[in-house]
Amino acid sequence: MTQKRLIQKIAFISFGLISLMVVGLLFAILGFIAIRGIKVISWEFLTAMPDDGMTKGGIFPAIVGTGCLVLGSMIFAFPIGVLSGIYTHEYLKDSWFKRFIRVMTNNLSGIPSIVFGLFGMALFVNYLEFGDSIIAGSLTLGLLTLPVVIRTTEEALKSVDDTLRMGSYALGATKLQTIRRVVLPVAYPNIITGLILSIGRVSGETAPILFTVAAYFLPKLPGSISDQVMALPYHLYVLATSGTNMEESRPMAYGTAFVLISIILIINTIASLIRRRLHKKVKMN
Template structure:
């Protein structure tokens, strides 16, 4: 076979793989929407749960999930970006750098339940934060830190060296070059890593199970030291707590649909931000 034939075959396989993945995503979305849209209402989104979560709304779980996303990103995003800047811009090739990179890789491959146990031991017990939004947010921040570091590193590596050299040639300091030239150019890639992290934070159950998620809490948390409800744990309990599946089926899929909408909504905002910065770079 000539090169043109090989190229056509490879291109066809890539298209087929893309269609298969897209098909699976659409099937999952359609299944959740068809089973969950009937439960969506103003009352479902704004009321407290009752009858041990087999009736009522999911408002505390929505607030708890959003609080976890905000809390974990406030910790993980600056730490991850700063770590990536150090590794990419300041740390040279050395044994210490190699050890740091290996630690990040190992952290990325650690099961989420291990993070939950670590958060229980460190934040809940040792620092005495108790089962709370703070403990869960810090645990989730550790969970997503490797994703943000890796995405930020790749974004920084994608910035052409000409940007750095031109800035330094004008007498600008290295830190000012990173802050005003390199980092703005890398923001679209950093936002991509943040989007992946938000999706993982919103969907994790094991870490919050150990660090503060409540089984049934028909009230709002009053501080970061309060226990909370969260959509993924709410969904987990509905599916596994021995309740009547036929009675809670619509609530289960309604909860899954709300969680999906929140993640997609935040991702959409992140895409808009990324496109804004890409357009600025083109100007």
């Protein structure tokens, strides 16, 4: 009996230590970037153009570029993803068609980002002749996040109690009215959170934009959606691996990584804050 307890104790403690190690890994990565990156951050770094073979100046065009790509991809992926999630969850009955759509969505979410890059290049850049442009990059990124948006929408709708729907129907509401007035208001916080989290994902993606939009060095702001832009993740890649002067550009790399990580941390925090606030609101109503 005591031996059994001992085994249990050893096992549980080692599992605890392993978990601690995993957490430690995250903090090692974050800490490493934060400690070395924060020294580089200044107003100039955030708002100036890169200069002197990317060893001086700032990363302003990369920040703006990432902003454009996030905005562009979300304009595309938000509505389609949410509508698609509503359709598959609220309208489709369990049938081969529903299973087909679900399998296809799963497949899409399993496709590696570099394949999206190839696809975006073949379809948007070359076939539709958009060229390397914000529109090509945004559409590629939008398709990449579509499964995430669909899934979060479905999860959010699933969490809505069926009695609410029944109640609404019993009062004579149509399906559309029920969804608009009853289901969506309840599911809305979760949908929004999911959407915000997918922004975080989009802003860090590199492989899909390599051949669809990202510019190696372009010290000006985009004028239209058919311009190329720099982007934070690609800029970090360039600084870390192929800058003209690697030693000198290292601080810029730390700074860029810090900005990228901060954006993602901020987005995650906003998402959880919104979730908490909207949940309270919905409950109060």
